[in-house]
Structure formats: structure tokens, C-alpha cells
Amino acid sequence: MKLICAQNELTAHLSLVSRAVPSRPSHPVLANVLLRADEETQRVSLTGFDLSLGVQTSFSAQVESGGTLTLPAKLLSDIVSRLPDGEITLATEAGDMTATLTCAFGRYQVRGMGAEEYPELPTIDDGDVAYLPVESLIEGLRGSLFSTSADETKQVLTGVHLTVEYDSLEFAATDGHRLAVVQTVSAEPESGESSAPAVANGKKTTDTENARVEFDVTVPSKALRELERMLQVNQDTGAISKRYPRGVAVHFDQGQLTFEWANQRLTSRLLEGQYPNYRQLIPRQFSRQMTVERRLFVGALERIAVLADQKNSIVKLEMSNAQQELVLSVDAADVGSGRESVAAQISGEDLEIAFNVKYLLEGLKALNTNEIQMQFNTSTSPSIVTPLGGTKMTYLVMPVQIRS
Amino acid sequence: MKLICAQNELTAHLSLVSRAVPSRPSHPVLANVLLRADEETQRVSLTGFDLSLGVQTSFSAQVESGGTLTLPAKLLSDIVSRLPDGEITLATEAGDMTATLTCAFGRYQVRGMGAEEYPELPTIDDGDVAYLPVESLIEGLRGSLFSTSADETKQVLTGVHLTVEYDSLEFAATDGHRLAVVQTVSAEPESGESSAPAVANGKKTTDTENARVEFDVTVPSKALRELERMLQVNQDTGAISKRYPRGVAVHFDQGQLTFEWANQRLTSRLLEGQYPNYRQLIPRQFSRQMTVERRLFVGALERIAVLADQKNSIVKLEMSNAQQELVLSVDAADVGSGRESVAAQISGEDLEIAFNVKYLLEGLKALNTNEIQMQFNTSTSPSIVTPLGGTKMTYLVMPVQIRS
Missing domain, CATH: 3.10.150.10 (DNA Polymerase III, subunit A, domain 2)
Structure with missing residues (x-):
């Protein structure tokens, strides 16, 4: 050589x-x-x-x-x-x-x-293939990866659940305390590429009339973090969009998945096991709603977190309809306490609710819009955070019960 | 309040x-x-x-x-x-x-x-005082601190030995394998401030005729690293030079030292014990000499170090008078080997000598001139590195014996 x-x-x-x-x-x-x-x-x-x-x-x-x-x-x-x-x-x-x-x-x-x-990299010759736009992939990974569990014993929860349908691409990740779901637009599959055998580790529906490919798999977060990094580098240099207008080709079969684009290929085993039916966790209706400037909310939470981290990581939110104001507070006994207020558009009755400050912060940082909406029912039922405009993302977070 | x-x-x-x-x-x-x-x-x-x-x-x-x-x-x-x-x-x-x-x-x-x-910071009211120019202090610390020992059991060797004389300021540091000595210019002491009692932890000579203050102390490296950092910040903003043209005031007495400037004060205990008589370690004469471009030498050593670090950290230098060339080589059995050559001005007979690559690199990086001079006697006696122009610095490094 x-x-x-x-x-x-x-x-x-x-x-x-x-x-x-x-x-x-x-x-x-x-x-x-x-x-x-x-x-x-x-x-x-x-x-x-x-x-x-x-x-x-x-x-x-x-x-x-x-x-x-x-x-x-x-x-x-x-x-x-x-x-x-x-x-x-x-x-x-x-x-x-x-x-x-x-x-x-x-x-x-x-x-x-x-x-x-040296072992051969797994290749998938007769599996299914789908084409995913680079921007959608990056968007979906950015909005979901942070919610995966870092605990190796949590099995499927250490990965991101990916659902590919004819016209949409859904990313979901949950560690049991919060759930992030991102929906982005998929690319059209090649006709004729949808007649492959059924996917073993996941479900596949072939709608013969429209030649739709539908599959869902759970991919280890480590592989997806690498994918995100590699795509980001490629996107920054404009390498993929120009040469591969159809996006990243995803091949998959039993237990294995590969992403291919330009001159690069990333392959990963899939996580085995049933992914939780997360859609049923998201409430369909809410009785209270708040719209707030994301940057101000994040800034206040970051300061509150300094004190919250000293104790139990809990931040209390109080929403006042009359004042159109959100008050954040923390009480770390023996160490100190803090209280901030942020202007917000609030509808519904006043509410006091508490969260783990880390979960709120991570979710808010993953969004990239100026304003966000937060929806609630009671102080013990799940709340969701969504961006106003931008990516179609739902971040569900469970409140923490506090003694009043 | x-x-x-x-x-x-x-x-x-x-x-x-x-x-x-x-x-x-x-x-x-x-x-x-x-x-x-x-x-x-x-x-x-x-x-x-x-x-x-x-x-x-x-x-x-x-x-x-x-x-x-x-x-x-x-x-x-x-x-x-x-x-x-x-x-x-x-x-x-x-x-x-x-x-x-x-x-x-x-x-x-x-x-x-x-x-x-809260304990009171030690104050020194009736000790001696000297004024050290900020630039000289930074220069001296930069050229010596890296040679102190990180091993707490090495006592005085964990500090920098500071010798203040009427018109000079000397910094010395050694960990037993290499020695860095920097000489910079001191500032004139205030007249009348030299009549204080003798310094217990160090020697002090008072020359009544010229009112000279002479002292030597060993200061913990941790305190001096902070001093370097604080002075650098001050120097960058030009804060000291303008307001304190005489430089940093150093007060010292038994076991304690304070540096004072502008609105800041750093105080440190002194290290007890006799500092080695390092001046006698530096050979007065050399039979061989090499002048080389520092940047090229450092670049080659950094590549050689990748392989040397796999084994015993040894780099071999071969100086050829006929070729006016320095050849660096490394042999890490079972892993690999490397060889580079760098143009150099060489006088004296050809020599093969080996060093710990880390010690050479650290010394060369602490210098800030384009060219450096290296002087040798034999392959088993100490060599010294000096900058050509710039700071007056001597870096002594012991060679490693190799089987030929």
C-alpha cells in the first residue's frame, strides 16, 4: 500500500x-x-x-x-x-x-x-430505506437527545425512538421524568423501495396504494450524538445539501440501522424492547396556559438553580392571572432563598406548581424560539412546554409535589 | 450594612x-x-x-x-x-x-x-519592603513556576526561590530533574526602608553605605501562580503601571510575605528550609553548542513526544557539525519509531545525548525568543538552554543515560 x-x-x-x-x-x-x-x-x-x-x-x-x-x-x-x-x-x-x-x-x-x-461493518442490502432531510434530522436530534436516560439499566430509555412515516418523522425520548417529542417533515421514499420484508424489531406497515414506508426503531443515544455532530459539520460546510438533495439515506433491518450520506456512513445496532406508548401520556386538554419570553425565563431559572442545587433542586412557579406575572421562587433552608418575577401572558385560574429546575431548564434550552408556551391542568398533573413557531416540539414534564 | x-x-x-x-x-x-x-x-x-x-x-x-x-x-x-x-x-x-x-x-x-x-489576614508592619516592577515579576514567574515540584513531600522544591538584591531580582525553581533560573531587573528600594530587623527565614544583608536590601525567600508555587494571574489581568488593563509606577510592594518578615499593588493584596506563608545552592549546579564552561529556531525545535519535539510518551519519554538528539543539523529520534519498541531533522548552527564535536522529552519541551515553551541556544559538555553532564536575546534565563536539564 x-x-x-x-x-x-x-x-x-x-x-x-x-x-x-x-x-x-x-x-x-x-x-x-x-x-x-x-x-x-x-x-x-x-x-x-x-x-x-x-x-x-x-x-x-x-x-x-x-x-x-x-x-x-x-x-x-x-x-x-x-x-x-x-x-x-x-x-x-x-x-x-x-x-x-x-x-x-x-x-x-x-x-x-x-x-x-478487523470485523466487517454491518451492511444492510435487502432492508428498507428511507430518505431523511438533514435539517429535519438535526432538528429532531437536538430536541430529543437531552431527554434520554443516562442510566444503562434503563435499556430502551437510553435511546431515541424514531418513527418514520410517509410524510413525517417523529423523535421521542424520555427518562421517566420528562418526555420530549419532535415532529419534523420526512422526505418522499423512492417508489419500489417499499416492498422489502417486514422489519423485525419494530413495526412496518406497507400501504400498497400509496407505497408508504412506515417504521419505528429505538436507536442508542451515543450513535445519534455522533450522527448529530457529523451532520452539523457537514451542514456547516454545505456538503450534503448540495450533493445529496434527498438527504440522508437510512437503511434498516433486524437489529441494525445505517445512515449514509455523501462519503460517510454511520451504523448502529438498535435497542431491543418495547418503547413506552408515550403519546397517551400527553394530555389533550389544559385548563391553564402561560406565554413567556424564553430568554427571561431561562435567565431567572439559572439564578434560581444556584440555590435550588444546594438542596432538592425544586423551583416553585406561581402564576397570577390578575398581575399577568410569573413568580419563581426557591427556598433552600439554612442556605438562602430567592424570588424573581417575569412578565407573562396568563389565562386560566392562578396556580402554584413546582418542578425540578434541571428538567425545566434543559427543555427550555433545547427550544430555539423567542417565546414559549407552557400549559397546565393542576399542580400534580403533567405540564407541557411548546415553542411558539419554529419546530413542532412537545416537552412534557412532571411536577414535583410540595407541601404548602 | x-x-x-x-x-x-x-x-x-x-x-x-x-x-x-x-x-x-x-x-x-x-x-x-x-x-x-x-x-x-x-x-x-x-x-x-x-x-x-x-x-x-x-x-x-x-x-x-x-x-x-x-x-x-x-x-x-x-x-x-x-x-x-x-x-x-x-x-x-x-x-x-x-x-x-x-x-x-x-x-x-x-x-x-x-x-x-473569620481569621485576620497576616499583616507585616515592621518588616522589610522592596519594590518589584510588574513586568519583571511576570517575566520571572513565567520562566520559573513550571519547574517547581508538584510533589508535596518535596517541601522547598514546591516553591520558587526569590532573591532580591539592590539591582536585580532572581527567580529559581527546580524539581531535582531540571532547574530554571531567571534574572530580571529590580527597582530601587525606598531610602530608610532598609533599616528593619534581620529576616529570620532567609538571609538579609544591609549595606549601610548604599542602603541595599537583600533577601531571599522560598514562596509556595500556588500563591505565585495566583500572583502571576492577578498581575497579568492588571497588566492587560494597564491598571498598575499607571497608578503604581514603582511596581509591586513586597513586604516580608519571619515566615510571611505580602505583595501589594493598586487596590489588591496577596499574602502567603513562606516555605521553611534551606533551598539548594543551585548556582553551583550550572557548569561554567561548555565544549559544544547549538543554536536552533525554537519553533521548529518545539514542533519536532511535540511529534516525537507522541511516540516517546508510549514508552519511556526519551528523545535522542544527534548533533552533526559537518551537516550543521540536529536529528531527533525516538524508538518505542512494539509501537513505532520516528526521526526528524532540524537545521542548526553547531560548534564542537558531534554528540549523541538523550533527554526526557517533557523537560525539554516545558523549558523551550517557557522561553519567548525566536532562537535558542543549547550548550553541552558530554552525554552524561548537564546541558543548559538559554534564549538568544530577551529574558536572562538559564534552563538546566539533566540528560538521560541510554545504552548505545
Whole structure:
């Protein structure tokens, strides 16, 4: 194998796949990145894989002779990123597992392992495919990922539940205390691509008349965080929208999902198990409603949180219809107390209700509109937060019971 | 006590003194910051103290009634820094330990403790005083602090040894493996201020003819890091140079030292024990010498360090007089190897010598000239690095013995 490429390109692509390389690999070869140089296409592909999440990316290079090899991901990345801007030559001798990197200043040799020991990334050839607009994907991930559970024993709750229908795309995440649901617009599926076999881990409905593909899966949050990061980078550079106007292709079959766009591919196992029927948790009617400027609400909550965090993290909200005012207060016995008021449009009777300040703050920060609406029934029933305009998002949060 | 001040001013000064507040205080009141409001001077002073390092700072405010109180440093800082820009009122009721902060949006109450429980910062009334230029202090600290030992059992080696003479100021730090010595220019002492009693923890010579003050002390690195940080902030805003053209006043007596400038004061206990006679460690003559561009040398060492850190941290330098070239190499068995060459002006016979790459890098990064000079005798005797022009600094580093 012998290839010549730009230092900054190799650095950028190594940094992408390195995120999928496990820090404590179950097998030594998984600490490596798989390099594949193709003489015919004059491209180099890199792969990182922790057996659950896999990332593959490719870039063009001057490939003098093709070949494959795995090299320690962190070491290679650390050296290459410190090399000066310019051309790098990466070469191996036949039958030798050592790669030689040559640049203007010097020469580095790094010991690798054979590519035959590296596991294949799962590929999905006969599963279903859907195309999701990049903007919708980013919007949905941003509005849901923060609500997943960080507790590994919570199984499906550690992932985001993704429901793809003919004309919509729904993201849902809940950790048992709050629930975030984002609905965005899907892209039209290719006709003829909907006749694939049923999806085992999820349900699929094929409406033969309209050739609709419908599926729902639960994807680990780690993989989706990487997806969000990679899409964001691509979106910032405008790379996808131009070259892939149809968006990101999502292939899925039993237990596996891949996202593919431009020259990149992210693959993830799916989470097994029944996702909670979250739609039934969202009340259909509310007796009270408040509209408030998001920035002011967040600012007040952040100050209140300093004191709330000292004790039980509880913030009390008092809504006064007569004053058209929201009063936030915290009482951390032995430490201190605080009280702020924010102008709000309030309808319905006055209400006192308490929340975990962290859940309120995280939800409000995930929204990106100037104003938000909050709806309530009683001080013990779930409330929902929705943005006014912008993304179609519903954030449900359970109140905390307080002694009056 | 009642005072009105600007939110950004209170935030900035709280952040300064908070650095001296211990995270695990030996007594609860030390987790607090001492507030003193003076109606006569219309100033507020803040103090943080961990019984070794103390920081005091003051700023002008509208003091309606004077008083003292201690308040939880972190909590107060966290709340105040999140308050909106503008005026803050801080008030206490007589006989009550609770402070009420009022701003445009709301009101916070924070429980404090009486000022009488807070220990007094050490003051030095009848010790010696010297004036040190701010630029010299920063230069000396920057060039020495990194060489102190982080190992608490190493006692005096955890500090910087400061020698103040009539016309010079010397900073020295060593952890036993390397030694940094910086000489800068001192300011003239006030006449008449040199007749104070002898310094117990250090030596002092009073030359009656020229009224010279000479002293040497060892100051904990933690205090000096804070000093460097505070001076840097002051220097950046030009605060000291304008108002205190004579520089920073250093008062010292038995076991204690204070730095005073503008409206700030930093006090530190001194480290007890004899500091090593480091001057005798620096060879007077060298048989070999190399001049090299610092940036290129650092760049090559940083790449070499990636591989060296995998093994024993050793980098080998080979100086070739014929080629006028420095070759750096690393051999990390089973992992990889590297080799770079850098153009250099070399005099004396060829030499192979090895160093801990970390010690070389840290020394080279502390210098700020384009070119540096490195001098050697043999592969087993100490080498020194000096900047070409700029600060008068000597960095001595011991080579590592390698099997050839």
C-alpha cells in the first residue's frame, strides 16, 4: 500500500472515525482504525467500530498501490494532527504490518495489525430505506437527545425512538421524568423501495396504494450524538445539501440501522424492547396556559438553580392571572432563598406548581424560539412546554409535589 | 450594612478572591468570603483566605451604612455572576447574618456567618519592603513556576526561590530533574526602608553605605501562580503601571510575605528550609553548542513526544557539525519509531545525548525568543538552554543515560 494525501484531510477524517473507536476495546484490533486504499477509485476509506457504533468515511488521495491495514487510532491521529500542513506519504512494505509516514521534516513508523482481524461493518442490502432531510434530522436530534436516560439499566430509555412515516418523522425520548417529542417533515421514499420484508424489531406497515414506508426503531443515544455532530459539520460546510438533495439515506433491518450520506456512513445496532406508548401520556386538554419570553425565563431559572442545587433542586412557579406575572421562587433552608418575577401572558385560574429546575431548564434550552408556551391542568398533573413557531416540539414534564 | 454596586464589578472581584477560598476548608467560615463595607471611604473590600494564601481586593461602591459579614464564596459568586448587568443592592439587617441581594428582576437571600469568626489576614508592619516592577515579576514567574515540584513531600522544591538584591531580582525553581533560573531587573528600594530587623527565614544583608536590601525567600508555587494571574489581568488593563509606577510592594518578615499593588493584596506563608545552592549546579564552561529556531525545535519535539510518551519519554538528539543539523529520534519498541531533522548552527564535536522529552519541551515553551541556544559538555553532564536575546534565563536539564 502506498498513498499520498493532504495532512489536513487525513487529520479531519481520522478525527471523525476516532469517535467510534472504543477507549477500552474488547479486542486489541478495535483500538485501531481500518485503512483501505483503492488504486482504482483513488480513494482512501477509514473505519472505526466499537461493535455497536461504526463510522466509515472516505476521501480522495493519490493511491499508488492499494491495500488494507489497521493502525492504532489515537497514536496515528496524535502524530498526523501535529505534522505540518502539506503532503504526507503513507506506505507499507508487502507482508509488513508497519506503516511509514513521511513528510517534509521527517519519518515516522507505526506498528499496525492486519486488516483480516478487523470485523466487517454491518451492511444492510435487502432492508428498507428511507430518505431523511438533514435539517429535519438535526432538528429532531437536538430536541430529543437531552431527554434520554443516562442510566444503562434503563435499556430502551437510553435511546431515541424514531418513527418514520410517509410524510413525517417523529423523535421521542424520555427518562421517566420528562418526555420530549419532535415532529419534523420526512422526505418522499423512492417508489419500489417499499416492498422489502417486514422489519423485525419494530413495526412496518406497507400501504400498497400509496407505497408508504412506515417504521419505528429505538436507536442508542451515543450513535445519534455522533450522527448529530457529523451532520452539523457537514451542514456547516454545505456538503450534503448540495450533493445529496434527498438527504440522508437510512437503511434498516433486524437489529441494525445505517445512515449514509455523501462519503460517510454511520451504523448502529438498535435497542431491543418495547418503547413506552408515550403519546397517551400527553394530555389533550389544559385548563391553564402561560406565554413567556424564553430568554427571561431561562435567565431567572439559572439564578434560581444556584440555590435550588444546594438542596432538592425544586423551583416553585406561581402564576397570577390578575398581575399577568410569573413568580419563581426557591427556598433552600439554612442556605438562602430567592424570588424573581417575569412578565407573562396568563389565562386560566392562578396556580402554584413546582418542578425540578434541571428538567425545566434543559427543555427550555433545547427550544430555539423567542417565546414559549407552557400549559397546565393542576399542580400534580403533567405540564407541557411548546415553542411558539419554529419546530413542532412537545416537552412534557412532571411536577414535583410540595407541601404548602 | 447596606451598599449599592455594579454587578460586573462585584462579579470580577469575587472571582479574584474566590481563588484563595479553599474547596475543602478546615473551618466552615473559610468557605466564605469576608465582605467589609466602609461608609467613610465608600469602598467595599473582599477577602479570601485558606490560612496559607490570602487575597484581598477592594472597589468603590455606594456604601449607605458600613459593616462586615462573611458569605459563602461559591454560592455568592454563582448567583451574582448570573445576575443581569446593572446595580445590585446588598443589605443586612442589624444582628442578622443573612444578606439580601436585590436587583431589577428579583431578590436573593443568602445565609452568612459573622465576620468575627473569620481569621485576620497576616499583616507585616515592621518588616522589610522592596519594590518589584510588574513586568519583571511576570517575566520571572513565567520562566520559573513550571519547574517547581508538584510533589508535596518535596517541601522547598514546591516553591520558587526569590532573591532580591539592590539591582536585580532572581527567580529559581527546580524539581531535582531540571532547574530554571531567571534574572530580571529590580527597582530601587525606598531610602530608610532598609533599616528593619534581620529576616529570620532567609538571609538579609544591609549595606549601610548604599542602603541595599537583600533577601531571599522560598514562596509556595500556588500563591505565585495566583500572583502571576492577578498581575497579568492588571497588566492587560494597564491598571498598575499607571497608578503604581514603582511596581509591586513586597513586604516580608519571619515566615510571611505580602505583595501589594493598586487596590489588591496577596499574602502567603513562606516555605521553611534551606533551598539548594543551585548556582553551583550550572557548569561554567561548555565544549559544544547549538543554536536552533525554537519553533521548529518545539514542533519536532511535540511529534516525537507522541511516540516517546508510549514508552519511556526519551528523545535522542544527534548533533552533526559537518551537516550543521540536529536529528531527533525516538524508538518505542512494539509501537513505532520516528526521526526528524532540524537545521542548526553547531560548534564542537558531534554528540549523541538523550533527554526526557517533557523537560525539554516545558523549558523551550517557557522561553519567548525566536532562537535558542543549547550548550553541552558530554552525554552524561548537564546541558543548559538559554534564549538568544530577551529574558536572562538559564534552563538546566539533566540528560538521560541510554545504552548505545
